[in-house]
Amino acid sequence: MPRLLRPAVVAALAAAAMALLGAAGESWRWPLPDWVPPPAVPADNPMSADKVLLGRHLFYDKRLSRDGSLACASCHEQARAFTDGKAVSQGVTGESGTRSAMSLANVAYLPVLTWQNPQLTALEVQALIPLFGEHPVEMGLAGREPQLFAMLQADPVYRALFARAFPDEARQGDAALYSLATLTRALASFQRTLLSFGSPYDRYRYGGQPEALSAAARRGEELFFGEKLECYHCHGGFNFTDNLKHARSAFAETGFHNTGLYNVDGRGAYPGSSPGIVEFTGEPRDAGRFRTPTLRNVAVTAPYMHDGSIATLPQVLREHYARAGRAVALGQGVNPLRSELIAGFQISEAEIADVVAFLESLTDEAFLRDPRLADPWPARTPAAR
Amino acid sequence: MNVPHRIPLAGLATATLLAACSTATPPAASSAGAQAVTLQFAAQVNGQAFACGQSYGGVGTTRSTITPSDYRFYVSEVQLIDASGRAVPVTLAQDGTWQRDGVALLDFENGSGPCRNGTAAMNSSVRGTVPAGRYTGLRFTVGVPFAANHGDPTTAPSPLNLTAMFWNWQGGYKFIKFDTATTGQPATTAAPHPQGGGNASGFSVHLGSTLCASPSRTQAPQAACGNPNRVTVQFDNFDVSTQTVVADIGRVLAGANVDVNAAGSSPGCMSFPKDADCPPVMGALGLAYDGVPAPGPQRMFSVR
Numbered sequence: 001m002p003r004l005l006r007p008a009v010v011a012a013l014a015a016a017a018m019a020l021l022g023a024a025g026e027s028w029r030w031p032l033p034d035w036v037p038p039p040a041v042p043a044d045n046p047m048s049a050d051k052v053l054l055g056r057h058l059f060y061d062k063r064l065s066r067d068g069s070l071a072c073a074s075c076h077e078q079a080r081a082f083t084d085g086k087a088v089s090q091g092v093t094g095e096s097g098t099r100s101a102m103s104l105a106n107v108a109y110l111p112v113l114t115w116q117n118p119q120l121t122a123l124e125v126q127a128l129i130p131l132f133g134e135h136p137v138e139m140g141l142a143g144r145e146p147q148l149f150a151m152l153q154a155d156p157v158y159r160a161l162f163a164r165a166f167p168d169e170a171r172q173g174d175a176a177l178y179s180l181a182t183l184t185r186a187l188a189s190f191q192r193t194l195l196s197f198g199s200p201y202d203r204y205r206y207g208g209q210p211e212a213l214s215a216a217a218r219r220g221e222e223l224f225f226g227e228k229l230e231c232y233h234c235h236g237g238f239n240f241t242d243n244l245k246h247a248r249s250a251f252a253e254t255g256f257h258n259t260g261l262y263n264v265d266g267r268g269a270y271p272g273s274s275p276g277i278v279e280f281t282g283e284p285r286d287a288g289r290f291r292t293p294t295l296r297n298v299a300v301t302a303p304y305m306h307d308g309s310i311a312t313l314p315q316v317l318r319e320h321y322a323r324a325g326r327a328v329a330l331g332q333g334v335n336p337l338r339s340e341l342i343a344g345f346q347i348s349e350a351e352i353a354d355v356v357a358f359l360e361s362l363t364d365e366a367f368l369r370d371p372r373l374a375d376p377w378p379a380r381t382p383a384a385r
Numbered sequence: 386m387n388v389p390h391r392i393p394l395a396g397l398a399t400a401t402l403l404a405a406c407s408t409a410t411p412p413a414a415s416s417a418g419a420q421a422v423t424l425q426f427a428a429q430v431n432g433q434a435f436a437c438g439q440s441y442g443g444v445g446t447t448r449s450t451i452t453p454s455d456y457r458f459y460v461s462e463v464q465l466i467d468a469s470g471r472a473v474p475v476t477l478a479q480d481g482t483w484q485r486d487g488v489a490l491l492d493f494e495n496g497s498g499p500c501r502n503g504t505a506a507m508n509s510s511v512r513g514t515v516p517a518g519r520y521t522g523l524r525f526t527v528g529v530p531f532a533a534n535h536g537d538p539t540t541a542p543s544p545l546n547l548t549a550m551f552w553n554w555q556g557g558y559k560f561i562k563f564d565t566a567t568t569g570q571p572a573t574t575a576a577p578h579p580q581g582g583g584n585a586s587g588f589s590v591h592l593g594s595t596l597c598a599s600p601s602r603t604q605a606p607q608a609a610c611g612n613p614n615r616v617t618v619q620f621d622n623f624d625v626s627t628q629t630v631v632a633d634i635g636r637v638l639a640g641a642n643v644d645v646n647a648a649g650s651s652p653g654c655m656s657f658p659k660d661a662d663c664p665p666v667m668g669a670l671g672l673a674y675d676g677v678p679a680p681g682p683q684r685m686f687s688v689r
Binding site (some may be wrong): 035036037118205218221222225226227232236237238242244248249250251252253254255256257281283285286340341343 | 481482483496498499501502504505506537538539540542543544546547548549551553555564587589601602603651652655657
């Protein structure tokens with residue numbers, strides 16, 4: 001493949017890209033079932049099909065890393081509900097992070113975005129962390145913005161996509177068009193289309209198909225929403241997390257909890273590599289508190305917990321929640337700062353299987369294969385090198 | 386109504402007279418014959434103003450010191466009572482945030498400090514209109530009416546779409562959500578109980594309906610719950626233009642030992658039957674519990 005594509009090829013690629021969208025109009029329509037409220041979108045980054053398409057190309061482009069080895073999608077694989085199957089991910093230098101790549105399913109509904117930073121509330125801002133962060137180095141682009149913008153500017157596919165996505169900036173010239181502002185807005189717009197509401201549970205609950213759930217999953221649902229396991233207090237609402245914001249909610253809800261996974265000092269602390277939101281708030285009571293993740297597609301997002309330290313869902317139930325936190329199993333004693341809802345419970349293996357069957361019913365197979373969310377780059381293009 | 390003191394009002398334009406009427410809030414933009422009502426609430430703990438990050442002493446039977454982390458409740462069926470004893474419904478303003486149909490959310494937490502898992506916005510009043518008149522009393526219900534209590538919170542409008550205020554379809558909303566750390570339970574120090582409970586990072590008061598018969602926890606009951614647990618509050622002498630309804634959680638906790646949690650039960654009192662932490666709490670709310678009749682009227686709310 002030549003480094004620069006011939007204009008005819010470019011035109012064909014661009015036309016194909018636009019055809020994916022149908023007629024790109026001014027107004028954006030969310031591909032959502034009627035019962036789901038649309039996401040709230042920042043006023044300075046309204047949705048458009050062109051921005052989504054650009055963002056999708058950026059999301060799957062390995063040239064957005066220092067050595068061309070990592071795209072956003074490298075740690076956020078569609079088939080794994082946009083996680084990577086690893087406990088922690090490695091950046092371009094081989095350095096490992098300390099927290100597990102989070103699912104991006106329904107990320108548009110999250111008022112706070114990451115496990116441990118309550119200040120990261122906008123996808124437009126969050127995108128800068130993996131791209132430019134140095135502690136740890138992920139995609140390793142710190143200080144390399146000129147090279148990044150030059151690459152985008154030189155790529156005929158991007159020239160067409162950027163111009164369509166940001167016509168106002170295009171009129172101001174290349175410096176305005178190829179910028180962190182446009183790049184992060186496009187990435188955010190694409191991520192807001194990672195919508196997952198097509199699971200068997202959705203068909204059972206909202207689709208009028210009671211048979212969509214197995215008897216085991218229905219028994220698991222009773223346990224999940226019951227007062228013995230108390231799961232739903234934090235994993236509640238339509239996105240199965242107590243962190244929720246959408247177009248019809250008056251204000252954002254957030255939830256950070258210590259589940260007793262560790263108790264390294266006997267006073268509730270977690271390992272220093274990921275101490276919880278106390279790292280940002282400085283409040284001792286916030287030790288070990290992490291943002292509640294969604295449970296949608298959880299069956300395909302192993303390993304579990306903020307540091308990927310539990311391999312399977314039965315283990316999460318049996319060795320962590322049933323014992324009032326895994327710190328007990330680690331010999332660290334029960335965590336004194338854990339949520340009042342982490343009380344421990346007696347649960348049979350049959351009940352564990354039922355709860356897991358319920359959690360598996362939250363897997364949206366169509367979402368995991370939706371071609372609209374897949375890699376848009378033809379094989380062997382520079383982006384996919 | 387041929388009540389003598391109302392006769393001068395008859396047939397006259399109301400605007401100027403309303404200003405002289407002791408029970409009327411100055412009318413805002415409202416339809417002819419209606420007057421605006423703003424019902425003020427204040428949250429307290431044993432007489433002290435409630436605020437996130439504050440601690441309060443002398444709470445409960447052990448005189449514990451508590452540090453609350455949440456304080457919200459729903460009110461509905463707000464009515465003013467006229468001199469003849471007639472209860473006149475207040476039509477709530479539909480503000481898209483705090484009030485919807487006849488339900489309003491009072492929210493005294495600000496999402497900061499120990500209230501981190503709350504919301505930044507707060508609300509301490511109920512706003513609406515009543516037909517112009519002279520009102521001397523107040524009645525309201527703490528809770529969400531049955532017809533609205535078991536809907537789908539994922540599709541409900543604000544303020545009925547807060548995950549924090551919802552149990553499940555079967556149980557409906559938490560009418561009151563109060564959470565606090567206490568001297569005896571500053572953190573979850575108790576050993577885990579094999580059957581659940583037995584620990585708490587404090588003491589919670591979550592009031593809601595129980596014994597709601599439905600095929601599963603995610604289906605709404607068709608008939609009223611066995612324990613509706615809605616609290617009716619009435620003040621025969623209440624001037625809505627000058628007085629405030631005080632919601633003092635210290636009075637709810639007065640008979641409870643907030644430093645312990647009954648083994649095997651939810652932290653504090655979450656309304657479920659057979660929780661030894663509940664009788665003093667439910668009693669203070671004027672509710673029967675586990676077959677024991679209410680010991681008297683509610684003691685949480687008073688007039689200031």
